[in-house]
Amino acid sequence: MQSGTLVAGRYRLDERIAAGGMGEVWKGTDTRLQREVAIKILHAGLSGNDKFRTRFQLEARSVAALQSPGIVGLYDYGEETTDDDGLVSYLIMELVRGRSLAEILRDRGTLPPDEVMKIVATAADALETAHRNDIIHRDIKPANLLVDEATGSTKIVDFGISAARGASGLTETGTVMGTLAYASPEQLNGAELTGASDLYSLGIVAYEALMGRPPFVSDTPVAVMNGHMTQAPPPLSRDIPAGVAQVVLQSLQKDPRARYTSAAEMARSAREGRVVTGGIPVSPATPSDGQQTQYFGTDQTALLGAGVGGGNTAEQPTGAMAHEEEKSSVTPWIITAAVIAALAIIGLLIWLNGLNDDPNGQIETPEPTSSSVETSAEPSPTEDQTTTDDDDDSNWDPSTDEETSETPSETASSPDTETSSPDSETSSPATETSEPDGETTPSDETESPTTEASQNL
Incomplete structure (x- = not known):
């Protein structure tokens, strides 16, 4: 069909908007009401097909039954026989901007x-x-x-x-x-x-x-x-x-x-x-x-x-649900890290006891070792703080804990390894050489590496 054609003697085709396998859509004018409309025309070959005609009629009835701002309005439906195209079916619909x-x-x-x-x-x-x-x-x-x-x-x-x-x-x-x-x-x-x-x-x-x-x-x-x-x-x-x-x-x-x-x-x-x-x-x-x-x-x-x-x-x-899920996933890693730290401390004790049997060892008495154990074996307050910190960290990554969980072992064992050297001029950070009055006291340095390692847990 061509521009200027009147459909049903009333709807003028002005401008083709779209064309597809089933038909064409035109911008048109209702000459009786003087308003712009959209005219959908089924291809002549399909208009003669009973199944396609039925579907076209179904669309008309479906849209006519629906009154919604979100559905294009239907104004009219009909069939017309033209000299050029034969039988054509058409829908007259609301013209939508956009x-x-x-x-x-x-x-x-x-x-x-x-x-x-x-x-x-x-x-x-x-x-x-x-x-x-x-x-x-x-x-x-x-x-x-x-x-x-x-x-x-x-x-x-x-x-x-x-x-x-x-x-x-x-x-x-x-x-x-x-x-x-x-x-x-x-x-x-x-x-x-x-x-x-x-x-x-x-x-x-x-x-x-x-x-x-x-x-x-x-x-x-x-x-x-x-x-x-x-x-x-x-x-x-x-x-x-x-x-x-x-x-x-x-x-x-x-x-x-x-x-x-x-x-x-x-x-x-x-x-x-x-x-x-x-x-x-x-x-x-x-x-x-x-x-x-x-x-x-x-x-x-x-x-x-x-x-x-x-x-x-x-x-x-x-909010709350995601945070609770996150907390439950953090807890097992904290427990795992604490167990690893405890095992590292136990291994350190066994190693230190072995040094006491060595006549060349520099550790003279077992008391400093006990003091060191008491200092480094108090993870509870630090673990509680770590739990709170991890709970507040919405970006917690399990891989971080896996890497830092080994830190206590390395931090704790390294200083004591230095004390095993006979030529060492400085005693272990975990113990202090006896003061002039003969007392042995834990060094303040003992808490520093242990606390830092625990916070990394």
Whole structure:
């Protein structure tokens, strides 16, 4: 069809906006009401196909039943026979200002988390309206989300392959309707769909907007399908706020029952997630060691999602809950370090006792050794302080403790090794040579290396 053509004697085609395999979208004018409209025309060849005509009619009925700021409004539907093209089906719809999210991502690459959550929240609001009317979109993707970049408001378009819950007969056996990169696992399995399928697709859209690409990308469709059905998505960037990451990862759960219970709940969580600041390590994949699951493991994700719907519970994972998990992971390392220190001291005692049997040894009496043992064998106050310090350190790294746990052994044994030399001019820092009055006292230097080593624990 050409510019200037009147459809149904009323709607003038002004400018072609888009064209695809199923038809064209035009910017037009309702000459009767003198308002701008969008005119969607099904290709003539498809208009004669009963199945495609039925789908086109379904889109008209679906959109007409939905009254939501986030869904493009439908004004009219009809069929017309033209001299050039024969039978054509058309939809007269609201003309939306803005661009598709697909175009925006092509230009900008990624979007800030706050902007992504605005898009998710408004799209989820629209999906809630559709789901309440038992309509599942089945093709949520960036190309079907029109975004007003000034306000962040989003409208869902193209309900052409939407389906009423439980409807059948429009899809051939073995045919998957939708776009592979955004399809839910149950959609790919051919299972009966619920609104949770649209939420999964919206989660994929959010992931792409944050990371610049969908989570599952491959040259082969089979690999993409396998990713959706069996693989965890690659980890999100660590600088993404915890609340935002929670929204994305919960919506991408493989089991539909583990996702949000409704689109309205997802919308609330997206709005709450926007105000949560501070990033946390996020990795939905199975971690290589147990420590990685402290922040965002599979079980914890399910737990966090259960509390999203009420109040400000979305902030809890980065507050008390995460801190308690961190404390519980620090304690075993402190205990391990204390045991290593104790073993080092015991080894030192055995070694010193061996020197006492050596006639060439410089240690004249056992009393200084006992004093040294009493001084270095008092880890309790230092351990308590270390526990407090570690509890307050949200960036605790197990590898640090593994390296410093050997320090007490090296610090304690080195000074005493010097005392074993017959030519030594200075006695061990752990003991002092007898004063003129014959008394042996611990040196102040004894506490310095021991305390420093303990604090490194």
